[in-house]
Amino acid sequence: MEKQLTAPLTAMIQPGGMPLDVTGYEHAGGYQGLRKALTMTPEAIIAEVKRSKLRGRGGGGFPTGRKWEAVPTGPGAPRQRYLVVNADEMEPCSFKDRLLLERTPHQMIEAVIISAFAIQADTAYIFVRAEYVLAIQRLTRAAAEAQSRGYLGADILGSGFTLTIHVHASGGRYICGESSALLTALEGRRPLPRSRPPRSAMSGLWGKPSVVNNVETLCNVPHIITRGADWFLGLSRCADGGTKLYGMSGRVKRPGLWELPLGTALIEILEEHAGGMQPGYECRAVLPGGGSTAFVMRDDFDVAMDFTSMRKVGSSVGTGNILALDDRRCPVGMLHNLEHFFAQESCGWCTPCRDGLPWVERILAAIEAGEGEAGDLDTLAHHVSFLHSDSTFCDLAPGAMAPLGSALKHFRAEFEQHIREKRCPWHDTAEGWA
Amino acid sequence: MSTAEQDRKEAPLEAGLRQEIAALAQHAGHKRAAGTDALKLVQKHFGYVSDRHLSEVAALLEMTPAELDSVATFYNLIFRRPVGRHVILLCDSVACWVMGATAARAQLHERLGIHPGETTADGRFTLLPIVCLGHCDHAPAMMIDENQYGDLDPAGLDAILEGYK
Numbered sequence: 208m209e210k211q212l213t214a215p216l217t218a219m220i221q222p223g224g225m226p227l228d229v230t231g232y233e234h235a236g237g238y239q240g241l242r243k244a245l246t247m248t249p250e251a252i253i254a255e256v257k258r259s260k261l262r263g264r265g266g267g268g269f270p271t272g273r274k275w276e277a278v279p280t281g282p283g284a285p286r287q288r289y290l291v292v293n294a295d296e297m298e299p300c301s302f303k304d305r306l307l308l309e310r311t312p313h314q315m316i317e318a319v320i321i322s323a324f325a326i327q328a329d330t331a332y333i334f335v336r337a338e339y340v341l342a343i344q345r346l347t348r349a350a351a352e353a354q355s356r357g358y359l360g361a362d363i364l365g366s367g368f369t370l371t372i373h374v375h376a377s378g379g380r381y382i383c384g385e386s387s388a389l390l391t392a393l394e395g396r397r398p399l400p401r402s403r404p405p406r407s408a409m410s411g412l413w414g415k416p417s418v419v420n421n422v423e424t425l426c427n428v429p430h431i432i433t434r435g436a437d438w439f440l441g442l443s444r445c446a447d448g449g450t451k452l453y454g455m456s457g458r459v460k461r462p463g464l465w466e467l468p469l470g471t472a473l474i475e476i477l478e479e480h481a482g483g484m485q486p487g488y489e490c491r492a493v494l495p496g497g498g499s500t501a502f503v504m505r506d507d508f509d510v511a512m513d514f515t516s517m518r519k520v521g522s523s524v525g526t527g528n529i530l531a532l533d534d535r536r537c538p539v540g541m542l543h544n545l546e547h548f549f550a551q552e553s554c555g556w557c558t559p560c561r562d563g564l565p566w567v568e569r570i571l572a573a574i575e576a577g578e579g580e581a582g583d584l585d586t587l588a589h590h591v592s593f594l595h596s597d598s599t600f601c602d603l604a605p606g607a608m609a610p611l612g613s614a615l616k617h618f619r620a621e622f623e624q625h626i627r628e629k630r631c632p633w634h635d636t637a638e639g640w641a
Numbered sequence: 642m643s644t645a646e647q648d649r650k651e652a653p654l655e656a657g658l659r660q661e662i663a664a665l666a667q668h669a670g671h672k673r674a675a676g677t678d679a680l681k682l683v684q685k686h687f688g689y690v691s692d693r694h695l696s697e698v699a700a701l702l703e704m705t706p707a708e709l710d711s712v713a714t715f716y717n718l719i720f721r722r723p724v725g726r727h728v729i730l731l732c733d734s735v736a737c738w739v740m741g742a743t744a745a746r747a748q749l750h751e752r753l754g755i756h757p758g759e760t761t762a763d764g765r766f767t768l769l770p771i772v773c774l775g776h777c778d779h780a781p782a783m784m785i786d787e788n789q790y791g792d793l794d795p796a797g798l799d800a801i802l803e804g805y806k
């Protein structure tokens with residue numbers, strides 16, 4: 208406990224792959240945050256989380272304390288409230304939440320209990336994508352163990368606070384990760400996003416005040432309570448607090464995840480942690496935080512991966528899990544892959560997205576196949592400017608346009624070459640194993 | 642499918658399964674909220690959800706079949722048509738694409754003679770595309786049934802298939 212803790216989220220991960228059971232977790236200092244939280248008022252917990260400048264790690268970066276504060280409490284407020292963990296993790300090239308769910312399930316459970324106490328919710332859901340079979344098993348077991356020690360259920364540790372946690376396995380669809388669609392999914396309805404207002408904090412699950420937070424966001428909470436907001440602020444290299452689970456995939460030497468100070472430079476993650484590119488590959492650009500983030504080009508690789516700095520290079524932190532585009536893969540092919548994903552996962556509710564994304568996908572397929580036409584790039588650019596958040600019902604379509612808009616800018620020459628030469632210049636390497 | 646198996650899939654849900662679904666509905670509080678769990682339970686027993694079973698589940702959850710079907714058909718992992726003994730979910734998202742998923746798909750086609758969405762003639766495998774499995778640091782990745790595989794390469798892929806009869 209006393210040594211400097213600089214990577215709180217991953218500190219309890221054991222070599223060998225098995226997570227700590229409840230006894231091991233307690234020995235390592237687990238459930239101390241909960242014990243402390245139960246001596247505090249909910250308002251004091253929210254105030255501490257606000258002061259820590261914890262921002263959402265699910266992609267949006269919304270300040271967590273402010274989200275919690277919006278939940279009505281007090282005598283006139285609805286008695287029933289819900290805390291919901293977003294463990295859907297289907298954003299392309301993101302794999303950070305899986306690590307926390309599989310390797311630190313008790314940390315997740317403790318985080319849920321404290322956070323539910325802060326908003327005075329008596330029911331919590333962990334919405335997990337169905338493919339995370341191991342995560343679902345381990346969370347379910349951890350919840351049962353926590354219950355057997357009095358951390359869950361009625362009158363937790365004699366505090367009078369009561370909480371039930373449901374681990375819910377999804378049926379599998381990207382839109383379920385959108386927070387309002389997720390609530391609709393939990394209600395057993397076709398999971399379409401909802402119109403806002405009302406915000407979920409006022410009217411969410413079954414019309415009751417609800418908070419939806421990302422896995423990684425919440426896992427910070429027990430540490431903030433145990434060690435305080437000042438310690439948390441000291442972990443980062445930027446104005447917002449904490450660490451970030453950065454990740455890297457693609458043709459790097461050591462793909463993986465690392466818990467680093469929020470605001471670590473992209474180049475440091477690529478070169479030091481991922482070991483740089485494999486021999487024979489060059490990194491041309493990256494998708495910094497999932498399929499819904501704009502490309503960052505080599506010239507900007509010294510950018511700090513924090514919420515403010517990433518805006519300055521025209522992109523965003525997203526999930527913080529970086530994908531390298533190397534010189535042996537075609538940027539147009541990559542865009543085609545991405546837009547196929549978004550077109551397929553569109554829920555179909557609003558016309559611009561339902562009709563626009565398949566159109567974009569078809570044009571990209573044609574360009575990639577050497578059948579592109581002169582006006583195609585204008586049509587693509589038109590979609591980029593049209594599918595913004597005022598014209599679509601949720602952020603799926605604007606997210607889909609982020610990589611496309613930046614690619615039209617940075618890979619213009621490659622797009623034009625495809626159309627001019629009526630073939631993909633990467634034809635020879637496009638479909639190989641390497 | 643043998644005739645006996647066909648009959649089983651078209652017979653009414655057994656009492657035990659109906660009780661399990663009723664218990665799920667009870668536990669969920671709002672009955673309809675047990676929809677995905679109930680459909681998955683049926684799928685676990687029969688491989689997919691037939692029209693007949695969908696209607697029965699809907700009745701147990703006090704929904705119309707159309708309502709439940711609008712949920713069932715929305716999800717990538719609820720199968721409304723029969724599948725093979727094993728389901729291969731091959732990731733077709735972007736990190737796997739970079740790392741050679743197209744070649745993996747081509748090899749599966751060569752070995753099994755099926756494209757995504759198809760089932761082998763002997764009913765051994767169904768191949769389905771799946772979005773990012775969150776296993777991108779081990780791309781290309783896939784799942785077979787509930788098992789996850791990564792760092793696929795030509796020899797490894799063949800060896801994995803051997804394990805499923």
Ligand SMILES: Cc1cc2nc3c(=O)[nH]c(=O)nc-3n(C[C@H](O)[C@H](O)[C@H](O)COP(=O)(O)O)c2cc1C
Pocket residue numbers: 262263264265266267268269293294295296297298381382383384385386387419420421422424425601602603606
């Ligand atoms: C199409 C779509 C998919 C999303 N998928 C996820 C997801 O899988 N996990 C997640 O935490 N947030 C996802 N989000 C963001 C959520 O809507 C929401 O902002 C987030 O869960 C809030 O948690 P946070 O404030 O802790 O980040 C998605 C958003 C959209 C538009």
Ligand code: SF4
Pocket residue numbers: 382400552553554555556557558560561599600601602603604605
């Ligand atoms: S933007 Fe797309 S995913 Fe979002 S509501 Fe509209 S159709 Fe559905």
Ligand code: FES
Pocket residue numbers: 299300301732733734735736737738772773774775776777780781782
């Ligand atoms: S892109 Fe295939 S596992 Fe993530």
